[in-house]
Amino acid sequence: MTAKKIQVGILGGGGILAAHAPGFNKIKDLCTVIVVAESNPARDEAIRQFFGPEVRIVRDYREVLAMKDVDAVDIILPHHLHLPATVAAAKAGKHVLVEKVMGRNVWECDRMIAACEKAGVNLTVCHDRRYNGEWMALKSIVDSGVLGDIFFWKLDHNQDVVMPPAHWAHWKDGIGGGCIMSCLTHQIDGLRWYGGEVDSVTCLSVVRPERMQGEFAGIVAAKMKSGALAELSINWWTRSHYGDNCLWYEMVQVCGTRGEAYRMSGKGTFVRLHTADDAALQQYGPAVKDGFVQVESGAWGGHERCIAEWIKCLRGEPSKIETSGRTCRGTVEVAEAAYHSMDKGRTIQLPIKPRRWKSIGMPESLGGIAAPQQKYHIDMGREKKS
Ligand SMILES: NC(=O)c1ccc[n+]([C@@H]2O[C@H](COP(=O)([O-])OP(=O)(O)OC[C@H]3O[C@@H](n4cnc5c(N)ncnc54)[C@H](O)[C@@H]3O)[C@@H](O)[C@H]2O)c1
Structure with a gap:
């Protein structure tokens, strides 16, 4: 059938x-x-x-x-x-x-x-990202164990994004905070997929209200349950990846005791071992430069x-x-813990306690609560407007 x-x-x-x-x-x-x-x-x-x-x-x-x-x-x-x-x-x-x-x-x-x-x-x-050929190629390297004991991750996300007040994503209520919840969650999700669960996070961010209500740039330092360190950052006010000789839109780097690998937008996925073990690398793809090998990846988006x-x-x-x-x-939990870290000015240990979204207001035309000054109290799981 x-x-x-x-x-x-x-x-x-x-x-x-x-x-x-x-x-x-x-x-x-x-x-x-x-x-x-x-x-x-x-x-x-x-x-x-x-x-x-x-x-x-x-x-x-x-x-x-x-x-x-x-x-x-x-x-x-x-x-x-x-x-x-x-x-x-x-x-x-x-x-x-x-x-x-x-x-x-x-x-x-x-x-x-x-x-x-x-x-x-x-x-x-x-x-x-978990279904993207180049991200998957990096996953195959990590899972193969060829990098040894992984101790460091670096993931970033760079765009030039302005969210005007007429757009839902301008508002904390619409987007769920700012760029960390919206798009650094790509990097957080990739990190968890590659490197396992996060143990604790510390976060810093910067707000410019003319760009959006929540943060437009942020840095999250994470300790993984494995003991590895991770550095994640998002910048929504950069064009560094536009044009020739540019930097990148997104990058993932992983370092282990036996080698390192990275995936960079527009370039591909690459791996290098500390010992020039050509035989171990040949299976991944053609040698490019300085010991790095480009890992072959599928064409699907x-x-x-x-x-x-x-x-x-x-x-x-x-x-x-x-x-x-x-x-x-x-993935949402890690981003939410990052916000707690910013609010409290300290490192936050996961897991965190689930809490109902506290609305601070968004225009009614965008599906929000009309008055920005209106506060919501949480009372035994029921919302009460004040
Ligand atoms: N994976 C990625 O790289 C990526 C990139 C951009 C956006 N996104 C995600 O895609 C989702 C949508 O983002 P977007 O950029 O398309 O936003 P958008 O504002 O362009 O689109 C949202 C659409 O929903 C419509 N809408 C709102 N309320 C509605 C309702 N009640 N009934 C029917 N339609 C309604 C709006 O008119 C709007 O056209 C978000 O979750 C966003 O994070 C993912």
Whole structure:
């Protein structure tokens, strides 16, 4: 018997649809995107260009959840909607793929996991780096043990991003804090995937309100449970990776007692051993320079591969999901612990206690609470406005 073709609804049709749509279109024999929920009609043309004139477009994600012919939803909404959309999707019996970052804190992640487990639906997080060929190539080096005892990690993320007040990501309530929760979670997730769990974190950050309400740059120092050190940083005010002779957008470096490896955007993945052990390195790829070997990696993009694995899993076919909700909760926990470190001015030991998101306000037009001065108190798990 051939497996069922999965009928997909996409919730949100903004910028990241450009990375998701090719993923679904690449596996049209396995699934069909039948509807996209997007509240902004200015996006209709782009949505039709991705999926053709026959795709249905509705204005609110809840309309998709009411559709009986939708089996699964891909949530690419603003971060503050990941929790309500996932819980509502689970209650409607739909499988869920949710873009990173999974939720604004672990309290939200826990509710997303519980709702999906209770409903018996799949919850996968689209942390695309775990499915990217070059990131996977680095993982194969680390897992092979060829680097010896790993003692140091360095991961960074560089972009030039300004979030105006008209955008949800300007607001702490929308994005879940600032750039650390939004995008350093790529590096945190990669670190956990490569190097295991984090033991403790210390964090510093910088805020410029004209760029966004939360931090636009930050540094996280982490101690791994393995004993290794990790240095993670994000800078959302740099163009150092633009143009020729540039630096990089993202970089991962790992050093062990027998060798080192790195992955750099635009360049690839490379490995070098302290002992010139050519035989041990030849298996990975061609020698480049000064003892480094370029590791061969697949051509698939991370979003495309993640979507393909998720669809295969829903069809009951062999699949390799690296990013279940339970797995990715830990990534949000590290970022949340980094915020606690900033607030308290000290190192924070994991695990942390889940706490409900404390709203400080965001414009109502963006789906937030109207008055920025309005405070929320948490009283025995119930929200009370003051
Ligand atoms: N993996 C990556 O590299 C990467 C890059 C960019 C964004 N993202 C993630 O993708 C997600 C979306 O980000 P984006 O950049 O596409 O944001 P975006 O603002 O461009 O898109 C979000 C869309 O949701 C729509 N929307 C809001 N409320 C809605 C509702 N109730 N019903 C229907 N539509 C609604 C908005 O109109 C908007 O078009 C986020 O989780 C973000 O972190 C990931």
